Amino acid sequence: MPSSPSDPQTDIVPVILSGGSGTRLWPLSRASYPKQFAPFIGETSLFQASAERLAGPGFAAPIVVTTDDFRFIVTEQLAQRRIDPGPVLIEPEGRDTAPAVLAATLRAMEAGPETLVLVAPSDHLIPDVEGFAATIAAAAPAAREGRIVTFGIAPDRPETGYGYLELEGQPEEGRAGPLSRFVEKPDAETAQRMLEDGRYLWNAGIFLFRADVMRQAFADHAPEVLSHVETAVAEGRQDLGFLRLNAAPWSQITPISVDYAVMEKADNLSVMPYRGDWSDLGDWRAVWRETEVDGLAVSGPAIAMDCTNSLLRSENPDQAIVGIGLEDIVAVAMPDAVLVAHKDRTQEVKQAVAKLHEGGHKQAKTLPRDYRPWGWYESLVLGGRFQVKRIVVHPGAALSLQSHHHRSEHWIVVEGTARVTIDDEVKLVTENEGVYIPLGAVHRMENPGKLPMVLIEVQTGSYLGEDDILRYEDVYARS
Secondary structure, three states, rough: OOOOOOOOOOOOOEEEOOOOOOOOOOOEEEEOOOOOHHHOOOOOOHHHHHHHHOOOOOOOOEEEEEEHHHHHHHHHHHHHHOOOOOOOOOOOOOOOOOHHHHHHHHHHHOOOOOOEEEEOOOOOOOHHHHHHHHHHHHHHHHHHOOOEEEEEEEOOOOOOOOEEEEEEEOOOOOOOOEEEEEOOOHHHHHHHHHHOOEEEEEEEEEEEEEEEHHHHHHHHHHHHHHHHHHHHHHHEEOOOEEOOOOOEEEEOOOOOOHHHHHHHOOOEEEEEEEEOOOOOOOOOHHOOOOOEEEEEEEEEEEEEEOOEEEEEEEEOOOEEEEEOEEEEEEEEOOOOOOEEEEEEHHHHHHHHHHHHHHHOHHHHHOOEEEEEEEEEEEEEEEOHHHHHHHEOOOOOOEEOOOOOHHHHHHEEHHHHHHHHEOOOOOEEEEEEEEEEEEEOOOOOEEEOOOOOOOOOEEEEEEEOOOOOOOEEEOOOOOO
């Protein structure tokens, strides 16, 4: 019988890839807050659900590969689910999946060259946690023997949005079998033919292997990538518990996916079929498919009247969305943007975001709520010479000691207590109390309490941009 992730000898190191451009599920997902961090189904984000699937007995602490922009979101969301992270690797810039996978593999090798590594994207939906764990356990013997195991999803429809894996015959039930070839995303006719054939699986982009085996695969098939990544890891530097990969060698890497760099060239590949529910939530049609009841997916303050096969979703509790007589429509309302699309054309949302970006619309990339390591803020009102913000500071967190060249600020605490520094004065400000920060004053706010602190900030001045900050001290080492 195969071992299970509850057996200590499996010792699998999960690697969670957490980059992303945030375009396919706009407007809920943005470049500043891509889909893995958003709660598309329930209150748990896709990233949190991925980390929970790969936690517990038999799994080491996860290695997360992300970017500088998302590092504090990663650690905050893991902390919310009480998951202690292992190394969090910071990519200097995106170079596709091959360098990210290799960097994490090299880091995992520090625990031993034969360490089992499971690479998984952070934005997949896999509801059957136990079934998925059993599939990983069933694939582990092949990985220990030196095979690179790729996981394939049993298709239930002729999907044109995924790549496929062609099996070399049918593998024995509960075991990984040989792979014949990778197949690029097909047209509808080819996808239907492959579905009927029965030898094809969707390529899930999930891999299980021994660390030394993957390193050797890069040495054999992508030696330049190996050379640059090894240098970037060796010359990386610790920063507040994160490992920043060295930017100079990293910049020399030509972007390439792990499929192209290694998988399509290696001769030691096996495929492990997974027959449970799975989705990469690649567009709003996929979200509709996973959440619809009798053809309708309704979320937030939304009402559907005489609608069929449609998704209506509002992310603003103060903004209702009403659909009347809709068929095959996706409508998603955010405080700053609304998407209305035919359900069969949701793959085109990415192009729409590109047009927004070309037009200089900030909604293309950023959410109204801006997440920071200490909490978040959102702009409530913006005028020519004033701005009103709501600011939420996590318990025990502190903003940087800073000053502004072009604006003054009024702070009114509406929940909790703030410890406020203004030049040489430090004082506590409680609910319904306020303070004034003159232009040029050196100041800081902190939350000394055990609950989130909320305040309203009114800025006035000739320039209100976020780059009008001169930092003197910052616990998050920002410049």
